[in-house]
Amino acid sequence: METNQKLNVLFLPAWYPNRNDAMLGLFVKRHAIAVSSFANVSVLAVISDEKAEQLYKVESSVVDGFTEILIYTKKYKSSIGFLNTIVNGYRYLMAHIAGWKILEQTDNKPDINHVHILTRAGVMALFFKIRYKVPFIITEHWSRYLPHHKGGYSGTVRKKLTEKVVNASEGITTVSTALKEGMEAMGLHHRNWSIIPNVIDTKMFQMDARVNENELFRFSHISCFEEQSKNMSGILRAAKKLKDEGRKFELIMIGDGPDWEQTKRYASELGLEKMIRFTGVLENQDLVDEMSQCQCSILFSYYETFAIVIPENLSLGIPVIATDVGGIPEVLPQKYGKLITPKDEIALSEAMSFMMDHHKEYDTDGMRNYVEENYSYDEVGKQFLEIYQATQ
Numbered sequence: 518m519e520t521n522q523k524l525n526v527l528f529l530p531a532w533y534p535n536r537n538d539a540m541l542g543l544f545v546k547r548h549a550i551a552v553s554s555f556a557n558v559s560v561l562a563v564i565s566d567e568k569a570e571q572l573y574k575v576e577s578s579v580v581d582g583f584t585e586i587l588i589y590t591k592k593y594k595s596s597i598g599f600l601n602t603i604v605n606g607y608r609y610l611m612a613h614i615a616g617w618k619i620l621e622q623t624d625n626k627p628d629i630n631h632v633h634i635l636t637r638a639g640v641m642a643l644f645f646k647i648r649y650k651v652p653f654i655i656t657e658h659w660s661r662y663l664p665h666h667k668g669g670y671s672g673t674v675r676k677k678l679t680e681k682v683v684n685a686s687e688g689i690t691t692v693s694t695a696l697k698e699g700m701e702a703m704g705l706h707h708r709n710w711s712i713i714p715n716v717i718d719t720k721m722f723q724m725d726a727r728v729n730e731n732e733l734f735r736f737s738h739i740s741c742f743e744e745q746s747k748n749m750s751g752i753l754r755a756a757k758k759l760k761d762e763g764r765k766f767e768l769i770m771i772g773d774g775p776d777w778e779q780t781k782r783y784a785s786e787l788g789l790e791k792m793i794r795f796t797g798v799l800e801n802q803d804l805v806d807e808m809s810q811c812q813c814s815i816l817f818s819y820y821e822t823f824a825i826v827i828p829e830n831l832s833l834g835i836p837v838i839a840t841d842v843g844g845i846p847e848v849l850p851q852k853y854g855k856l857i858t859p860k861d862e863i864a865l866s867e868a869m870s871f872m873m874d875h876h877k878e879y880d881t882d883g884m885r886n887y888v889e890e891n892y893s894y895d896e897v898g899k900q901f902l903e904i905y906q907a908t909q
Contacts, residue, residue, distance in 0.1 A: 524902075525557045533545055563616070565609070634659055694847060735810055752768075815865070828888045837849055
């Protein structure tokens with residue numbers, strides 16, 4: 518290949534935004550956008566869909582400068598679990614083979630495959646390596662390897678397959694050192710390991726002067742509303758303590774998820790209805806507009822691999838209170854917020870009170886520059902390109 522010719526890169530993600538869930542694996546799509554400035558990118562995502570009317574449905578389009586091939590397969594369901602695994606696994610394989618043929622027909626056969634999220638996508642990359650001699654790298658995002666995650670990475674077959682895929686790859690990247698250490702603690706090692714973060718769309722998350730400092734102080738919490746990891750109930754109890762101390766504020770809870778209704782009910786039980794607003798899922802400019810009306814953001818998680826909402830807030834010049842767990846300390850410099858111990862609701866309420874009195878003292882321009890220097894599309898894309906080139 519000539520040095521001035523762009524590489525063809527195929528993303529093979531386990532999670533990817535689709536017609537059923539526009540937010541699933543959005544960070545993978547942002548990586549694809551980042552790489553597309555430096556390489557010819559295609560994404561082949563296979564989605565198992567219970568509601569599918571056809572056995573296979575192919576949707577192909579060019580978006581954001583790269584090619585998306587989404588293949589929906591009808592999910593097989595019976596009372597026999599092992600049979601479900603075999604049938605759905607076969608459909609997953611055949612969908613990938615069909616996607617590969619589309620790439621060949623359009624002269625987009627990859628020079629390198631890029632797996633996002635193990636294990637099944639990695640098995641497909643291994644299959645393509647054996648059959649077509651195409652090397653692959655892995656980017657892992659999943660928090661299942663972290664110490665406090667319950668039962669995410671288990672099972673003899675899964676572990677053996679994961680080890681085989683990892684050993685066959687040309688390299689691994691994780692979005693934080695904490696995730697790397699978690700994987701290594703699970704016995705997953707590689708000679709070529711890099712830390713490359715998620716991308717922040719700094720063009721969308723622009724600092725906005727619309728915040729009126731004379732209005733009621735606003736906190737935000739943005740998450741997938743899963744109590745097991747995000748601890749929304751702890752945030753509500755800290756807010757209740759602050760309210761009982763006579764502090765006046767509003768808490769904006771943005772997002773949706775399995776424990777959204779439960780969180781709303783608990784807020785009502787604590788008598789916080791007038792102080793908390795639940796927005797549901799917000800996207801793009803609607804999300805930015807809501808975030809921009811807050812003076813501080815809160816993340817009270819038990820574990821995190823990266824916590825993309827932190828640099829998104831910093832990009833807007835908003836300081837963050839977050840727990841000192843997983844990849845959070847790597848993402849949140851202490852000069853741009855406060856790190857507290859997980860589960861410590863007294864520390865959270867004290868940090869919230871501190872922010873109400875001192876948020877104007879934070880360097881908003883410094884926050885913005887920090888994000889642009891570390892998490893922009895251009896910066897992340899360049900780092901991936903270096904890894905791709907090393908495999909050729």
